[in-house]
Amino acid sequence: LKREAEQNDCLNQQKLLKLSSEDSSSSIIGNIGAKCSTVGLRKQANNTEPQQQQHSSNYKSNGSVENGSIMNRQSNNNNDPDESNQIIDESLYSRQLYVLGHDAMKRMARSSVLIAGLGGIGVEIAKNIILGGVKEVTLHDNKLADYYDLSSQYYLNESSIGKNRAEQSLIYLSELNPHVKVNIHQGTLIDESFLKNFAVIVLTDSSLEEQLSVGEITHEKGISLIVAQSRGLFGQIFCDFGNNFTVYDTNGENPISVLISGITKEKAGVVACVEDTRHGFEDGDVVRFSEVKGMTEINGKEFKIKVTGPCQFSISDTTGFSDYQNGGVATQVKQPKVMNFKPLKESILAPDYLDSFSDRPQQEHLFFQALDRFQNQNENRLPRSWNQEDADAFYELLIGLVNERQVEPSSINENLAKIFAKQSRGNLAPVNSFIGGSAAQEVMKACTGKFTPIHQWFYYDAFECLPTETEKLPKESDAQPVKCRYDGQNAVFGRKFQQKISDLRYFLVGAGAIGCEHLKHFAMIGAGTSERGRIVVTDMDVIEKSNLNRQFLFRPKDVGGFKAKIAAIATKAMNPQINVVAHENRVGVETERYYDDDFFEALDGVANALDNLEARTYMDRKCVYYRIPLLESGTLGTKGNVQIVIPYLTESYSSSQDPPEKSIPICTLKNFPNAIEHTLQWARDEFEGLFKQSPEQ
Numbered sequence: 001l002k003r004e005a006e007q008n009d010c011l012n013q014q015k016l017l018k019l020s021s022e023d024s025s026s027s028i029i030g031n032i033g034a035k036c037s038t039v040g041l042r043k044q045a046n047n048t049e050p051q052q053q054q055h056s057s058n059y060k061s062n063g064s065v066e067n068g069s070i071m072n073r074q075s076n077n078n079n080d081p082d083e084s085n086q087i088i089d090e091s092l093y094s095r096q097l098y099v100l101g102h103d104a105m106k107r108m109a110r111s112s113v114l115i116a117g118l119g120g121i122g123v124e125i126a127k128n129i130i131l132g133g134v135k136e137v138t139l140h141d142n143k144l145a146d147y148y149d150l151s152s153q154y155y156l157n158e159s160s161i162g163k164n165r166a167e168q169s170l171i172y173l174s175e176l177n178p179h180v181k182v183n184i185h186q187g188t189l190i191d192e193s194f195l196k197n198f199a200v201i202v203l204t205d206s207s208l209e210e211q212l213s214v215g216e217i218t219h220e221k222g223i224s225l226i227v228a229q230s231r232g233l234f235g236q237i238f239c240d241f242g243n244n245f246t247v248y249d250t251n252g253e254n255p256i257s258v259l260i261s262g263i264t265k266e267k268a269g270v271v272a273c274v275e276d277t278r279h280g281f282e283d284g285d286v287v288r289f290s291e292v293k294g295m296t297e298i299n300g301k302e303f304k305i306k307v308t309g310p311c312q313f314s315i316s317d318t319t320g321f322s323d324y325q326n327g328g329v330a331t332q333v334k335q336p337k338v339m340n341f342k343p344l345k346e347s348i349l350a351p352d353y354l355d356s357f358s359d360r361p362q363q364e365h366l367f368f369q370a371l372d373r374f375q376n377q378n379e380n381r382l383p384r385s386w387n388q389e390d391a392d393a394f395y396e397l398l399i400g401l402v403n404e405r406q407v408e409p410s411s412i413n414e415n416l417a418k419i420f421a422k423q424s425r426g427n428l429a430p431v432n433s434f435i436g437g438s439a440a441q442e443v444m445k446a447c448t449g450k451f452t453p454i455h456q457w458f459y460y461d462a463f464e465c466l467p468t469e470t471e472k473l474p475k476e477s478d479a480q481p482v483k484c485r486y487d488g489q490n491a492v493f494g495r496k497f498q499q500k501i502s503d504l505r506y507f508l509v510g511a512g513a514i515g516c517e518h519l520k521h522f523a524m525i526g527a528g529t530s531e532r533g534r535i536v537v538t539d540m541d542v543i544e545k546s547n548l549n550r551q552f553l554f555r556p557k558d559v560g561g562f563k564a565k566i567a568a569i570a571t572k573a574m575n576p577q578i579n580v581v582a583h584e585n586r587v588g589v590e591t592e593r594y595y596d597d598d599f600f601e602a603l604d605g606v607a608n609a610l611d612n613l614e615a616r617t618y619m620d621r622k623c624v625y626y627r628i629p630l631l632e633s634g635t636l637g638t639k640g641n642v643q644i645v646i647p648y649l650t651e652s653y654s655s656s657q658d659p660p661e662k663s664i665p666i667c668t669l670k671n672f673p674n675a676i677e678h679t680l681q682w683a684r685d686e687f688e689g690l691f692k693q694s695p696e697q
Helices: 002-014 024-032 090-100 102-108 120-132 147-151 165-174 208-221 361-377 388-404 414-422 429-448 487-493 495-502 513-525 545-549 563-574 597-601 613-626 666-671 676-696
Strands: 064-066 112-116 136-140 181-185 200-203 224-231 234-240 245-247 257-263 270-273 286-290 302-304 306-309 312-314 329-333 337-339 457-461 505-509 534-538 580-583 605-608 630-636 639-645
Touching (some): 090 545, 120 136, 120 545, 200 429, 224 429, 361 388, 361 414, 361 457, 429 457, 487 495, 505 513, 513 534, 513 630, 534 563, 597 613, 605 613, 613 630
Parallel strands (some): 112 200, 534 580, 605 630
Antiparallel strands (some): 234 457, 270 312, 286 329, 630 639
8 A cells, every 4th residue: 555655646746737936926825835726736746644633621731831931941043052963753754854854854843933822823823833843832822712713723612612722722732743842821922031932923813012012022032923814714924034034945946957058158158058948047046067068167166147038048258268069067056045024013014015815915904904993992892794884984994094004095995895894703714724824834934944935914815705796795694603613604604604514515535634634624614514414535545654744633643544534533523513424445446336326426526635646537537427516636845736626617627737747756766767867866866865965964
């Protein structure tokens, strides 16, 4: 099974389409995730396995609480000399090491992180960075759990209502990674002597006043600050990593190497690539030449380039060099990048946006500030769900803010603004997971200096989830809280919509990293919880130790067990109402006696969480034949893709082909090289590992 899984994983990686890196924004998008769309990365391999702990009222864990303070504090300097020879558990972090490398992992393992606010976003951030392997995570939360939390905070249940959210979550977060210390801080948050102990501070569910107070301290002390929050279908992230923040690797990609066919002798020598090969360089890149014949003076030297075409670039004056004869390789030399961030009090007035996930960041920037003013004037309450009076009051505050900032009022969409207010009480697991997952990636960037951080504001919305016709929007009476675990979701879509979600019958193929997240969301949104509804998950694979770093439903005691079975148990623990059935079957012709006409015709949809191309195309054919919606997704390192296939509306998964992959997947080199270039690359990797990387480490 292991051999087959490795081969399947490799075949799928060969089908992977990498996100474009032609501009700086696309490389950042690759680092923070992917919005639900059919563009970007496709046909990719990530998935594996899941399992989760059941909720318990008893507290026994590695976490600890100390009166008003954390135990084992450390300096925010994550280059502690006492930790310089820290050993990384390669069997646990094997997949992550391929993405980050040992140096970045060691920097992260020396970092302490504070997370304030343990709602849906806060717990997602905590889960991800604990699995990622920071040194220590401290939780701070003065809020008590309510029913709105249960729609996205998967470590809370009905018995948690009225209790401190951080204390209720501590036991589960402590179990995620034995190498990470998890604590609770019960004192005040705005305390310089406390905050200076952390490399990164994350604020969620916080007021603007609190953000400004903490931000003033963190910017002065050189502590990285991340603010993350969501309001229904809208999300926000802010990053301040201080002055002179060094990014050691902007995109995490291997350096580009191209064969060259000519170099001219002129003031700006032009370098041509062989056979019109696209070089993939950008203006300002630095390249080093080698193996050039004739113009040997250029070998071993580095030059900053200017791109003059897709297959050629120029360097500095080459008139003093010998004539070029033939051969040569130009290899990209990655350069550290120094970034400067404005403190929150300045950036909020003159914001820099990453606008790749929203076409209206300027409006949403003002929406969140106006909402904070509304809360200040209404005893910290949010506008009532789908209440016109509160929406009008919010809009008046917004216009006042617009006039203060001297923004053109016509640039504000009144209908959008009022809908933002009407649904702002919403608490949606999918939105919180996206914002929380993206913010967790920013934490890892702050700790490691790898990948380009968000600079400085990021806004996201899923406004398209609401009907475009006004008469189809939820009514106020249908969105009122009724003290149930779906109150946070009903605040956006209404209870009638919730009934449709509860009746869903879905087939989840794969219970690995993506399958684990699917199950979490199915449980949180209440899919398959009615008498009609059902979730069927199948996975023939078993849990391995390396899965524990990415698949948060599993624990060390589950190693060797079937993923689907343990994942189903974990999902049921998150939401006892869900009807989930586990199978250990492969999908294919040999199992059509189980997955027959009756099975597929009863489904409302299929979610693929697969790691091989054969199974993906098979499920795609089945969905096309039975006219069933298909959710297709995958990840590779920090990149991700989502493709939504809707019968009669979109193309199917197999309708398009990815361009050939330039790089050779590592599993091909290690498991079954089948071409001469594979053996050459294998030999080069072995040589560099023995004689270059090992001495450097």
